[in-house]
Amino acid sequence: MFLKSIGLSGYRNYADFELRTDSSVNIFIGPNAQGKTNLLEAIYVLALTKSHRTHQDKELIGWDKQQALLYGELDKKYGPIKLQLSISQNGKKAKLNGLEQKKLSGYVGAMNVVMFAPEDLEIVKGSPGIRRRFLDMEIGQVQPSYLYDITQYQKILLQRNNFLKTPAAANSSGSAMLDVWNEQIAGYGVKIIKKRQSFIEKLQQWAERIHSGITNGQEQLLIRYAPSLECPPEEAEAVLLDQFMLKLSKVKEQEVRRGTTLVGPHRDDLLFYINDKEVQTFGSQGQQRTTALSLKLAELELIREEVGEYPILLLDDVLSELDRYRQTQLIETFQDKVQTFITTTGIESVNLDKISGAAIFQVRSGTVVAE
Numbered sequence: 001m002f003l004k005s006i007g008l009s010g011y012r013n014y015a016d017f018e019l020r021t022d023s024s025v026n027i028f029i030g031p032n033a034q035g036k037t038n039l040l041e042a043i044y045v046l047a048l049t050k051s052h053r054t055h056q057d058k059e060l061i062g063w064d065k066q067q068a069l070l071y072g073e074l075d076k077k078y079g080p081i082k083l084q085l086s087i088s089q090n091g092k093k094a095k096l097n098g099l100e101q102k103k104l105s106g107y108v109g110a111m112n113v114v115m116f117a118p119e120d121l122e123i124v125k126g127s128p129g130i131r132r133r134f135l136d137m138e139i140g141q142v143q144p145s146y147l148y149d150i151t152q153y154q155k156i157l158l159q160r161n162n163f164l165k166t167p168a169a170a171n172s173s174g175s176a177m178l179d180v181w182n183e184q185i186a187g188y189g190v191k192i193i194k195k196r197q198s199f200i201e202k203l204q205q206w207a208e209r210i211h212s213g214i215t216n217g218q219e220q221l222l223i224r225y226a227p228s229l230e231c232p233p234e235e236a237e238a239v240l241l242d243q244f245m246l247k248l249s250k251v252k253e254q255e256v257r258r259g260t261t262l263v264g265p266h267r268d269d270l271l272f273y274i275n276d277k278e279v280q281t282f283g284s285q286g287q288q289r290t291t292a293l294s295l296k297l298a299e300l301e302l303i304r305e306e307v308g309e310y311p312i313l314l315l316d317d318v319l320s321e322l323d324r325y326r327q328t329q330l331i332e333t334f335q336d337k338v339q340t341f342i343t344t345t346g347i348e349s350v351n352l353d354k355i356s357g358a359a360i361f362q363v364r365s366g367t368v369v370a371e
């Protein structure tokens, strides 16, 4: 897919902004704090309705503005699409080709993006919550039904946790209430686990191949799903559902005592191994960074497999972090097949000889000028 233009109004430090992005590689250069990341973030938000770096939508609205408006023209294999997203204190509204979408899950997925930013190192090094967010954002953009399942699951989880904190949870009528929630939470939980499982299996296959290429065959990367509920991949949903319910009944007293739900996908994790050693604990900074890169490049392939064309690649200030060899590997991955947006503070840190036909833009205080 190819983003032909992007427009922003009242988005962070972009008051009124329109840009044609006719090149397959677009490089944005500028000193710190000018709006380079904001621009890549805007493309990401236009696609996924959420930022990669904040949970707080109101942070995206310009300080002196009431609402942020984002719009873009996208060329896809099956025709062009106009996307529009508005964000205000009252929530978000999304339009595809001028038609308002009742649910955001009906909008997400029209445009696919993969962002690689310095903070992605945290997917490897950081807390399990960051890895779950990664899974949710990535699976959600290729499977709208996953977004629905996860939203429902989180709603029920919140209600159930609130209830577990009340004295009523410990008595017999409370127990009946919990049984109702158990069925619901297990129902959505199993769907989420199954979808995560199949996504991770495919991601693993691509990431292993890509990582081996980046490291000249020296390293074997393994990605493993660590669900809070044991689930052999071949197990049917109905069997998993029984196991989920059984586990919930086993931990019931503990849950009432601690006032929180102890079983379910909200406690899942992802594990990374290089040559059988866990990367989070034993990997060098370089290995952790390469793992994150392999993961992102695997996503490009996985999305192509799922939706039939490559997503848009956003590289926020990451080229300068890679050595020349890895930079070249990365450039060869996207060159001539994936439309890519790159930010950097200095052009000298980008191996420009390897990139053909790039459009170069200067970014200063929320304005962008083509060179």
Ligand SMILES: Nc1ncnc2c1ncn2[C@@H]1O[C@H](COP(=O)(O)OP(=O)(O)OP(=O)(O)O)[C@@H](O)[C@H]1O
Pocket: 011, 012, 013, 014, 030, 031, 032, 033, 034, 035, 036, 037, 038, 039, 059, 060, 061, 062, 063, 064, 317, 345
């Ligand atoms: N909601 C907002 N409204 C207006 N301006 C904002 C808002 N949020 C952030 N900014 C401004 O955006 C600028 C930061 O932009 P951005 O994060 O894109 O920097 P950058 O050019 O990528 O720099 P770096 O190279 O340091 O990452 C800062 O000047 C900040 O004050």
